[in-house]
Amino acid sequence: MLEKKPKFSVDQASDILKRLYDVTTSKINPLPSYDDQNFYVLSTNGKEYVLKIMNSEDSQNPSLIELQTYAMSFLHENGIPAQTATPTVTGQLMSLEELDCGCGQQKYLVRLLSYLPGQTISKVPLTPQILFEAGKMAAKMDKVLQKMDHPNIRELDRDGFIWSLSNLLVLEKYLYVLDGExxxxxxxxxINLYKLTIVPKYTHFRKCINHGDFNDLNVLVQPDNNGCYTISGILDFGDMNSGFYIHELAITIMYMMIEHPNPIEVGGAVWRDGRVNYLSMKPRGQPVRAGHVPLLSVSSFCSLFCSYAARERGVSDDNVRKGVQILQDIWTLGQQHVETIWFQSAEKYCASK
Structure with missing residues (x-):
């Protein structure tokens, strides 16, 4: 079986840059990526880019990648710090290249993206202020995406996609990988509680387009003049899917919990000023309880574990280890107790604003 993740050398990447974009490199370095291959690029004219070479599996769905690329541009135009694609010399925003990087001849979608400054949020202390900024940015991003239209928009339905919280019940077929655990x-x-308490509420949740992977490595921050941090970039739109505002909140909380020394405290800070955005209901609908958020957050952990165990996606051992402990702690404390902690901390943070 051919390996789907590209493994191009720096020289090969430089050749691609010159041939497709007429960019001559002054500096080029590999960047971390789970499934794809990324390179930091400094051109001889001083411009910075990220060369992104998609894995061969995702490259088979150019319609979805085209939509993701458009979404990034749409967000950028509406004040969200997302990357934009640089056209090739022939005016295309992406190019499907059939190449051999040591894994056999395969097709890879190539894009040259703008470089966003900053460091990942995982590198800075997760203060209530930056957690609030993360929750606020996630909500703002989803509100902007709700206005987006595109001919390929139905690509985001993604039935069976394991990383969409709308498809949590799909995890049941992966439970065997946890046999004996x-x-x-x-x-x-x-999963059973999700069926009982979340599925019947679907019609009362506000629909939107989710980024779906608002994690500690996909959020960039920069220091401001007040000794705090502001969000300077949102990366990796590969998990975009049709979902609900409350899903984005739960996923954001889940990933921020993994990086925080006191994970249970995270929830209230992330959603303290986002409640109107996240928990609003349809007209004449039934209220969406804040208690749904802890359950959806632990549901996100379940997706992480099953994917890791089934080797569906590269997930770090450290994240899984931390996630297991957090999930067990939340489950031991109980959903209502965690809900109370988050609600009280949210009220405290709001009062301090």
């Missing part, structure tokens, strides 16, 4: 019973309990 105590975690399996917890994951099954989460």
């Amino acid at each position: 105590p975690l399996q019973k917890v994951v099954q309990s989460v």
